[in-house]
Amino acid sequence: MTFPWPAPGTPLSEVPTPMPVIDEDRLAANIARAQTYMAEHGLSFRPHIKTHKLASVAQVQLDAGAVGINCQKLTEAEAFADAGFDDILITYNILGPARLAGLRALNDRVARLTVCADSAFTVEGYAEAFSSTAKPLAVMIECDTGGGRVGVQTPQAAADLAAMIVAQPGMRFQGLLTYPAVGGAQAVEAFLAEAMALLDAQGIACPVRSNGGSPDLWKAHLVPSATEHRAGTYVYNDRSMARAGECGTDDLAMHVLATVVARPTPTRAVLDAGSKALTSDLLGFAEFGEIEGLPGARIVSLSEEHAVVDLSDCTGTLPQIGQQVRVIPNHTCVVSNLFDRMVFHRGGVVTRVEPLLARGTVW
């Protein structure tokens, strides 16, 4: 049996569950709102495709005014290059001979490709891989401005690494980049401003200063040294974005449709959306998502294909077995990644189904 992906015109009530679905109007509004904000503040906008992994959505983002796309791994960049995208930033340290060979091939066919580095080791890898190419590799220095993930630790380290890049014929220094901006706008601004001053003192041009994160999207203008902002989740939004006040419930473009498959007790419902549909990402929540229109219902545990819902404090009409519900996921980006296709709808009627790019791939 071929899986019955829903045809255009199918009401959501007939869509197989568990299934994430995207509201076309909310998606369009989210894209437009963010782009308008960036334009108002004179910032370039570079959406991160990890959230959707869909060529059509990336194209709408570009058509709205985005300068290019952001990928997190080589396979994503390759898939979007195959789909015709020609301005791609990979916010990752690309390491090792095999990955570097892939990067070299990609650089030859993508008009504007940029990668990141935060160590001499990474820069040396790029330098060696691109020592004999006609087209230099554009590299940004990733800076740790408080996020505690990757990135050089000080503006001086950024300037030193930039000097290494500038000295290499196979590389071109493109600028500074940061994510996530846990320290807030002030910390990002202070780091960037100091690094830019050090670069300026060395006579090194730093054309792009790229800040990132959906949680910081509406604060992007508070970092005057930034020229660009990157964000992924904003396109769909999710429960964590709503909690942070970054979006309203009317801006939630993704829901995971699920069916009540059991009502073992008066206060327990079980859904067919488990950790293989919602993921176990809690992002600080105590529940694994929220059921729309069922206040007080709590998704208290997930197994792989089941969600257990505690209805003890539910003040809505209790869901019956067989009933479809809509779950607001904690984190949309990881939900997309579990499905091979994405279903879109407008007003509860399916508009299209699109295969994801670079899902299930590795580096």
Add this chain to the structure above:
Amino acid sequence: MTFPWPAPGTPLSEVPTPMPVIDEDRLAANIARAQTYMAEHGLSFRPHIKTHKLASVAQVQLDAGAVGINCQKLTEAEAFADAGFDDILITYNILGPARLAGLRALNDRVARLTVCADSAFTVEGYAEAFSSTAKPLAVMIECDTGGGRVGVQTPQAAADLAAMIVAQPGMRFQGLLTYPAVGGAQAVEAFLAEAMALLDAQGIACPVRSNGGSPDLWKAHLVPSATEHRAGTYVYNDRSMARAGECGTDDLAMHVLATVVARPTPTRAVLDAGSKALTSDLLGFAEFGEIEGLPGARIVSLSEEHAVVDLSDCTGTLPQIGQQVRVIPNHTCVVSNLFDRMVFHRGGVVTRVEPLLARGTVW
């Protein structure tokens, strides 16, 4: 660029990361050990394929003596039926007209197909869908023996539902089933024994009593009323199984290979295995996996493509940037589900790469 899946003969050190890899010898030993134990105790063994989703592994499990396979959703059962498996138990309530149509088609082509029910609603759905089929649907009653997920709540409810099934010409009552057995062997045994007595009093045969769970695998003999045990994770094992004392470190057949892509500070390493490789399943742990051979190194946070490792208390040789490490995942079943293929090795040399069945599908 086609993704460079490693050819047989490739050393693991050259395998692209992040990548789960399976140790062939440990896999074979895990399969043999569990089957021997079940045979010694006169229990049928029915491995759950959700852990591996691989035809070759399921075949080895059958060849070792398993009576059939266990699937958790219709698409898994369809994919394994396509691969030739003819004894399939789907431990799920199959609901709704579209899913039931798929189930009917599957029942026609699988020699021995069995599903579950825990409510009159589910039984009525089966009864209607199978009212005019030549081949009745085999149904087991799922019982909640303390797991708090799906399942009828009392032995009397099980007996009542069995009577409903027996009254339907399109259905055949196959027996009782439980998972997970959080209440322990005594609770499972008490429930099964009482339900069997009630069924016997009604003159209803109950040929199969199926108990389940890898955490309870070596206690399966403590439930004398059970005729069958089901388990998935045991085939690979994982960090949670080792913590529970269900396996030793030499029985861990899956590792996730990862590369250190950054060493931003003396006490921080960042790996290229994030929540899209390891998942966020904590299963009660404080860390998102364990790095083999690096005692005290703690995977403290994951973003989608990065793992942040705190080396503050690491007593081993600190990993260097570019170095490959082996992560013992908290939960193997959800890791498999993120990758389109699985890489096997023997003694650190790749033996084969096999595509997963029914990954990225829905119900």
